[in-house]
Amino acid sequence: MIKILGKMRQFGAVWALLEEIRNENPHFITAELFVVLIRRFASSRMVKKAIEVFDEMPKYGCPQDEAVFGALLDALCKNGDVKEAALVFEEMKVRFKPTLKIFTSLLYGWCKEGKILEAKHVLIQMKEAGFEPDIVVYNNLLSGYVLGNKMGDAFYLLKEMRRKGIDPNACSYTIVIQGLCKADRMVEAMRVFDEMEKNGCQGDVLAYTTLISGFCKWGKLERAYELLDRMKTEGLVPNSLTYLHIMVAHEKKEELEKCLELIEEMRKIGCVPDAGIYNVVIRLACKLEEVKEAARVWDEMERSGFSPGVDSFIVMIHGFIAQGCLVEACEHFKEMVGRGLFCVPQYGVLKDLLNSLLRAEKLEMAKDVWSCIVSKGCELNVSAWTIWIHALFSKGQVKEACSYCMEMMDADLMPQPDTFAKLMKGLRKLYNRQIAAEITEKVRKMAADREITFKMYKRRGERDLKEKVKEKTDGRKRRARRRRWGSSRSRSGI
Template sequence: MIKSLAKMRQFGAVWAIIEEMTKQNSELIGPEVFVVLMRRFASSRMVKKAIEVLDEMPKYGCEPDEYVFGCLLDALCKNGSVKDAAQLFEEMRVRFKPGIKHFTSLLYGWCREGKLMEAKFVLVKMREAGFEPDIVVYNNLLNGYAVAGKMADAFHLLQEMRRKCCEPNATSFTILIQALCSQEKLEEATRVFVDMQKSGCEADTVTYTTLISGFCKWGKIDRGYELLDSMIQGGHTPNQMTYLHILLAHEKKGELEECLGLVEEMQKIGCTPDLTIFNPVIRLACKLGEIRQGVQLWNDMELNGLSPGLDTFVIMIHGCFEQGCLVEACEYFKEMVGRGLFSSPQYGTLKGLLNTLLRADKLEMSKDVWSCIVTRGCELNMYAWTIWIHALFLNGHVKEACSYCLDMMDAGAMPQPDTFAKLMTGLRKLYNRQIAAEITDKVRQMAAERNMTFKMYKRRGERDLKEKVKAKKDGRKGRAHRPRWRRRSGGANLL
């Protein structure tokens, strides 16, 4: 309960539970209770509250020790409060005897923020306290250099590790390989990989995956396959991430058959594809117009016991309506709503689907989609209503747009000023004074309830509408006058 409430930032409730535990049985309270609280305060950037937990612990018969203090330092450093952690460390080092884990947390925190001078100062202090850096300390510093792009310093540190008889492990070499791959220094990354094997340090799945990822990222898919074969022959089992990097490289090139082959290969070796694998393949199938193949992949996914996630639904809906398969797009959208996955982040998908349907003159289908959202009890804010009303208006359905605007106000949502101005313009063209008067009266009433003057609301709407129209015209002019040639160095102007 404490973990769950702390995660929800219900800190008052957490302290209330601790009080109740004290009354029921004080022996229930141990250091871990307070460590959970510290970590949550730290992740919420409530540094003072996290530190105050140390002072509160004795009140509940639990004295903080080096372990608890180390957990606090670690939490602060991992959540971007390393400066506060360093200050606390200096203040508390008399009360709590520093250990190598305390120094490691600080060094990690400074490296994470790219403050390598501060990290090296911690290393000096660590040695002064009688601790020699272990492999974890060296790897943290190595990662700091690599992320900062200071590869010369990283290689010097690797040599120092060997001189100090702290042999680099698979993580050490993987850090260097990842940094070099990100800079497209693939041959250097390969040399580090060879050096690793020569030194007797066996590459693990993470190392192979990192190198495969690097080659695939820069379009060297064949080299990625060679490493995959070498990996399998060496007795290492590829995981989802290993295949994902190769798959994404094929997706980038539009190679659907190769993606399908990879999925089949994964299943043969017992590496069951998950949503991270199926989603890109379905996306590529839809992009290439192979909707049937996308549906087949969806069915295969469900046969494997996988439930399509939100991303899968969004991919399929966009793929279907972009390829003109409007019935299928609506069915997937309604299924997504039925599963309770529709919320405000999916308003972009809703907008795309509604506009596509209305442009194709499928008014009843678009109404059915909107009705599905309403009847399922989805939370609809003013932006969702605006998407629907604007889609109707822009596609010539002015009366329907006005009707839904009235529904919107009945639901307690007030139209944006430019929406009101747009509808009034459309109704004037239709000479429909009755609906115009009904909407205006409701808007006047809602404006009064919100302490707004109707006159200011109306002016703002007219102004916003003019600005949007002008911006559209300027955009069209800009595209029309854009030169169709570019000057190239050493050459003529080419059409």
């Protein structure tokens, strides 16, 4: 139960449950429970709370020891809080004897951050404490060098490992290969791979996948296929990530048939295509205006038991919009909303859909889409309302735009100055001063409640109501100036 509540971040309920256990069944409280809590707080980046859990252990009759202390430092380091972990270590290393695991955790944390100097300092402390670096420590250092793009140091470390009698394993070589592939040094990457196999260390799926990814990015698809065949010959089964890199390369070349052939090949060897694979095919099919093929792959994905994610829906909706299939686009958008996948980052697809519907004079369909969002209880901010109001205004639906603006303000959301200015301009053309005055009064009141100035709104909006009168005055002044200039020119000509 504590694991479940911790995963749901219901930390208040966790503490209440611990109190109940302490009062009724204190023998159930173990160090393992506190380790679970420490890891949950650390993964939520709540460093002080994680340390507080460790400090509270004696209160619940559970002694603190090196194992729990090591778990605390490990959790902090793995979740990006190595600085705090280092401070805790310095404060408590007198109470708890440092272990190899503790030093390894700290070194991993610094290497993950790319802080090689700090990692080397931990290495010195480790040796002073009487611990010799093992393969895990060296692999962490290799990761740090690769992250900092210090490939020369990485190669030197490989030599030092051999000199000290520690043979690099598949993970060691793969880390170096990843760094070389990232830097587009594919010739050197293949040389390291060949050296790995020459030294009796067989390449694994990760090593092959890394090389295939590098050749695909380099535009050498034939080399990628050679490696794919080679790993099959050695009895290794490519995974979906291996095929994904090749598919993305085919996507760049707009080779849809090749992607479909790869999906069939995956099925033959028992490698199940995942959502990422299907997304590539759907995206490419939509790009090539093969919407029917995209819909077929979509249905196949759902039959395979994969639930389409946000990316899949956005790709599909954009594909339908591009082909003018607005009914299908609306259906997929409403399905996305119904599954609870619509949020702020998807406002772009909302804008495209609404504008496309209004351009096609499908006002009722656009209203239906908006009603779906509101009825499903989606959290709408000012940006979402602005998209809808501006879309209506741009298609001449000024009264509709004003109506939704009033609805937005009823939801205690204040329109932006440019929205206010647009509506005032539209209402001036319609000679509808009553609605303009009502909106202005509401905006003025909301500005006062929020203690912000109304000047920006007044400059950009109210002036539009008086523009007609100003035009007449300005017109008279311009004519007068022209007469004066004309008379002066005629006198100078004379």
